[in-house]
Amino acid sequence: MRDSLRGARKISDAELVEQACSGDDRAFGTLVRRHHASAYRVALSITRRDDIAQDVVQDAFIKAFRALGGFRGDSSFRTWMMTVTANEARATLRKRGRWNESSIEVVGPLETSAPDPAEQAVVGQESARARAMLDTLPEKQRLAISARIDEGLSFREIASLIGSSEGAARVNYFHGIRRLRELME
Amino acid sequence: MNEIDCAKVRDCLPDFASGRIENHRSVTIESHLLSCEDCQSELELIQILRAASPVVPVLLADQIENAVFSSRRPWNRSPWGLSAAALLALAVGVGLSRDRPEVIQDVVYDFGVDPEQGELWLTEDSFLAGDLWIEGLSNETLMKLLEELEGEGAE
Numbered sequence: 001m002r003d004s005l006r007g008a009r010k011i012s013d014a015e016l017v018e019q020a021c022s023g024d025d026r027a028f029g030t031l032v033r034r035h036h037a038s039a040y041r042v043a044l045s046i047t048r049r050d051d052i053a054q055d056v057v058q059d060a061f062i063k064a065f066r067a068l069g070g071f072r073g074d075s076s077f078r079t080w081m082m083t084v085t086a087n088e089a090r091a092t093l094r095k096r097g098r099w100n101e102s103s104i105e106v107v108g109p110l111e112t113s114a115p116d117p118a119e120q121a122v123v124g125q126e127s128a129r130a131r132a133m134l135d136t137l138p139e140k141q142r143l144a145i146s147a148r149i150d151e152g153l154s155f156r157e158i159a160s161l162i163g164s165s166e167g168a169a170r171v172n173y174f175h176g177i178r179r180l181r182e183l184m185e
Numbered sequence: 186m187n188e189i190d191c192a193k194v195r196d197c198l199p200d201f202a203s204g205r206i207e208n209h210r211s212v213t214i215e216s217h218l219l220s221c222e223d224c225q226s227e228l229e230l231i232q233i234l235r236a237a238s239p240v241v242p243v244l245l246a247d248q249i250e251n252a253v254f255s256s257r258r259p260w261n262r263s264p265w266g267l268s269a270a271a272l273l274a275l276a277v278g279v280g281l282s283r284d285r286p287e288v289i290q291d292v293v294y295d296f297g298v299d300p301e302q303g304e305l306w307l308t309e310d311s312f313l314a315g316d317l318w319i320e321g322l323s324n325e326t327l328m329k330l331l332e333e334l335e336g337e338g339a340e
Contacts, residue, residue: 025254032249037241044239054245058252065253127237134234149199149231150238174195181230 013077021068028068032061035078038151039085042161045146046089048135056092060085079157086143086161133183134176140164141176148173190217194224202231 013034019027039060043053064071064084071080134142140162147153147161159169194217200206201214218225 028253029250032253033246036246036249040241040245041239050242054242054248057245058249061249062253062256065256124236126233130230130233131237131239145234149202149234152200152203152205177227177230180234181226184230184233 014073017068017071017073017077020065028065031077031081035081036061038078039081041146041150042082042085042143043089045143046086046139047093052092052096053089056089057085059092060088063088075157075160079153079160082147082151082153083161130180130184133180136183137176137179140172141179144169144173145176145180191221191224194218194221195227198224198228198231202228202235 011030013031016027016031020031036057039057040053043056043060044050047053047056060081064081067084071077075083134145137145143162144158147158148155153161155169155173156166158173159166162169162172164172194214197206197210197214201211206214218228
């Protein structure tokens with residue numbers, strides 16, 4: 001939809017999935033390039049470890065590639081891929097026995113866009129602190145926040161991602177935001 | 186009234202912060218933000234979080250592509266492996282249909298595969314099982330295997 005609004009012909013995810021199912025590797029490669037960033041952020045949100053998140057995303061795409069024929073298109077490929085990644089991340093954590101780990105080990109390199117260096121430093125510090133606080137929230141809350149803010153997912157899509165109702169997704173997001181605001185004060 | 190407005194505005198704040206919102210709604214939100222400190226504060230938090238959005242490793246996409254395509258099933262990667270597996274399964278199947286278990290055992294046990302374990306038969310998704318051990322064989326061994334199979338078939 002968004003693609004068609006831009007006027008220029010950009011092949012849709014659905015078309016790429018169809019082509020990939022027919023054996024076109026380049027089509028799947030394009031899907032990887034379009035959606036690996038979202039998948040990575042989901043994995044990072046759950047695992048809180050960059051190295052684990054990278055492994056998770058890799059495994060998630062391998063599984064998605066093998067299961068592509070079973071993708072029914074009920075949701076967008078992006079949402080499906082993020083859900084596959086979330087499941088893979090949880091499975092990985094279970095295997096590693098890290099479910100209850102509470103330490104904050106990872107905040108990715110900061111993306112700073114403020115033009116003024118002094119301001120940039122302040123924004124960077126605040127952002128790093130906010131991300132660190134985000135990592136202390138329960139998984140569903142931080143995943144809901146990350147999916148809503150970083151990826152722009154709707155609450156319906158977030159519900160699919162965290163395995164809950166749309167209402168629960170909304171509650172997780174707003175509870176998380178409220179808690180973050182308290183922590184940041 | 187302001188509470189209702191706040192709820193609607195907060196729903197949209199992430200989209201507003203990232204510019205994923207229509208112009209007319211954007212104006213409405215901006216207008217609300219001017220008079221609502223609470224929503225302003227929430228928007229600031231969202232902007233702070235956005236500024237620290239994790240940066241994706243530069244080479245991750247390449248790594249994923251490499252992993253995906255190198256992990257594909259062997260029959261996709263190697264037409265030779267596929268044809269060998271197909272020929273082997275066909276030949277063994279023919280052997281079975283002729284009720285000649287001794288032929289099957291000769292072939293199977295030479296390469297450490299037990300047909301009783303179902304390693305040589307079609308799987309549910311119609312792909313050939315047993316391909317993995319064939320994939321690991323050298324061309325020389327495969328040729329020898331095929332010669333044996335052809336020999337058995339000619340008898």
